[in-house]
Amino acid sequence: MSVLLPVAVAVIVLVAWQTYVSVSGISSLSLPSPAEVGASIIANAELLVTNSWTTLQAVFIGYLIAVVFGVVTAAIIHSSRRAEQALTPWLIVSQMIPLPAIAPLFVLWTGFDLRPRLMLIALVCFFPIAVNMVDGLRTADPALLNVLRTMRASRWQRFRMAQLPAALPLTFSGLRIAAAFAVLGAVFGEWVGSNSGLGYLIIAFNSQLRTADMLGVVVILSAIGIALYGLVTLIERIALPWYHVERRRERKK
């Protein structure tokens, strides 16, 4: 049932789209029909596969970099009041930097290869991960930490047993949001500094007014985004079994 509903929505949208295109007689340069988009995907299959692979590589590596930096930053910010005051404004600045401005700079600094794209993806994903984990670390119950202190738990033991696990649900929220942003970051990076990848394909098709092909790439990108989000959600399910048992019980009440 939970799979049928979104599929049903997709079907409704596709039917409405196809109907609109057929009835309004709009040019296929402006809005191709779903059928044309589908056909273009099939026709471009090989091209899409190789470029998807390029984009996916950048997404995975950039995302992992963001996870490492995000987690470490969150731990540092949480560790002391001064660290929090020192780093939080810069955390926010990292998110305020407009991508179109910074992307060409990355290319300028590191060249026309994978690195600027990775930096862009990492930058875009870093903020939601770090912020959510900082919030998550704050949810650890100080009374529980006191109980552990009476059992002579060291600071590291308290962090490992009580603060880190408490932070995971919110951290995973950040990881899911970042997964959605990662694809965006990858596309942006390719627009500015690449001659391969799905983002690059969009620009190439755009310059040739091949709208159906463009939309085909967008469909593939969306699918990748959904798949990534789903993957992170799946990992969360496996990593936090206790959390989902609790939420299921709450919902039953």
Add this chain to the structure above:
Amino acid sequence: MTSPKLSVRGVSKVFEGASDGDDVLALAEVDLHIGEGEFVSIVGPSGCGKSTLFNIIAGLLEPTTGTVSVAGHDGEPLLGSVGLMPQRDLLMPWQSVLDNTSVGLRLRGRSRRAARREALAYFDEFGLKGFENRWPSELSGGMRQRAALLRTFLGGHDLLLLDEPFGALDALTRRAMQSWLLGVWGAHRRTILFITHDVDEAILLSDRVYVMTGRPGGIALEERIDLARPREHAVELDARFTAYKHRLIAPLDSSPVAAGKD
């Protein structure tokens, strides 16, 4: 009493006021002693400073004046010498019931397997049999308190501070838990300092009862409970029980905190 287990002498606590407020005298000159293997209760209304006193005895708060000493731990820091069970069960949702109860053992160096084995031996007595591998969210309120109590028992301390462990339970569950606690304490004879706002509960469970009144917190009365052990709920109908209750409740009824007048 010969060499008490816990000695609290002249303890007072002043909380410094915030920028706009005055200093608050939470505790004023508290003296109390507990002997080895005794079960002692402190009865007092909310806000009288019981929990502040507990935090000081557990070493989580520094007293403004006075000393706290625990026999057998002289020269050691207070924090870590005394077991503490706060009002909320504070079980870790991300660990199984078995891992939660055995955490004290793991922190003292046992391997996870050895700790689990040792804790498992108590599961029947603590009414948790069959729930070893469940999550805490799957336990009832009474079970969670028993799990928290087992965790406290296995924390490696010979003096335990229990802060209103049954306060959040409904009356029937509370009665059952009181009988159960009497049995468990009778079997293991730890030294226990117990906080409650329920005078009946204090008389039922304890060898001695201190009555605390608040604002500032202080001991108003100390009473030895000379009722035979092992005790059961039936003792609540004894005339002597009622006499104790009259004596203990008097300072509480006249305290402005209890009457809600402040």
